[in-house]
């Protein structure tokens with residue numbers, strides 16, 4: 001007979017949002033040794049690699065993104081109507097999600113990401129050219145913030161004169177994650193409308209004159225005669241903007257913060273650029289910008305002898321999974337030549353596994369290749385200011401770097 005989750009005596013994870021990363025790792029490792037579940041101020045958390053994977057692969061657990069409004073007790077008919085008419089791949093489940101994913105997946109292969117590699121390199125070179133001779137910069141504002149937007153725009157086929165507009169709309173659409181829909185919903189909906197209108201026009205143009213870009217691929221994408229309609233195409237564009245910009249910029253900042261503190265690894269990458277793909281995987285394991293994800297039980301679920309009643313929320317810890325010493329030899333060592341361990345969890349797992357993983361990998365690899373060549377002996381040039389750990393997508397707020 002399974003024990004209801006509310007009756008378990010679980011270790012408590014008490015994170016100070018500004019605690020140090022190594023302290024957090026220590027706290028989570030202690031909890032991992034006691035139990036596969038822990039209590040946090042936000043609810044129950046799964047801490048071990050195998051259980052995080054099992055739960056994310058179990059289709060009875062649904063993405064909590066679908067509950068954003070409900071969790072904030074935000075009850076607004078316009079919001080509800082728009083979100084039921086315009087389903088996002090990020091929060092749909094079951095056959096709707098399978099259908100979307102089947103149609104769009106062929107447009108997100110490593111080969112289509114490779115198409116953009118020369119563009120990625122040139123964006124990075126252009127960003128650093130103005131200050132590289134100074135030998136120092138504030139890396140978040142000057143490099144991470146501006147890096148992903150032109151790439152997402154190029155991916156979607158939006159011309160350079162619209163990049164500014166995309167950045168502006170992204171800022172408002174991102175308010176979705178601020179936890180304050182009561183205040184932010186009007187700005188979010190206005191930005192969504194503007195973006196949808198813009199994409200509708202771009203879709204007309206691409207239908208008339210196909211190009212080498214994701215939008216053209218998505219328009220052409222079909223699975224046994226089934227295609228995305230215009231509204232679905234617009235939703236995909238927004239999902240890509242939402243999921244693909246802040247993640248990449250924070251992950252790049254995490255990478256450089258790590259390398260600045262591990263000069264021998266930076267030197268290794270500089271001397272052996274062929275290590276770039278492994279370096280990205282190790283950076284994402286060691287200091288992932290996405291710390292975990294949340295699911296809710298779509299029905300009563302029994303797992304590992306525990307009963308989770310329908311509606312239970314559960315957080316999965318990528319930090320716990322990525323440092324689980326049953327999966328990684330010397331999990332605490334940052335080593336870009338590491339091989340033969342389990343894949344990191346920072347792209348998630350199961351049906352919502354990051355659709356843009358190939359693109360994100362290419363963006364990070366190309367960025368690190370340019371930077372390791374042009375910023376030798378990179379080091380900290382002041383204190384790193386970190387975002388509080390309770391934000392969904394995490395990394396340095398301020399990262400002062402200097403190089404030789």
Ligand code: HEM
Nearest residue numbers: 089090243244247248251293346347348352354355356360
């Ligand atoms: C380093 C950068 C990135 C990280 C760490 C990351 C991480 C993740 C994670 C953890 C998920 C799963 C969320 C969950 O299960 O609740 C996810 C989903 C997703 N990501 Fe990424 N992502 C990154 C970059 C990108 C990029 C560049 C794109 C755009 C092309 C993208 C598009 C998506 C989409 C569309 C989904 C939803 C997939 C689905 O629900 O089926 N991501 N990402």
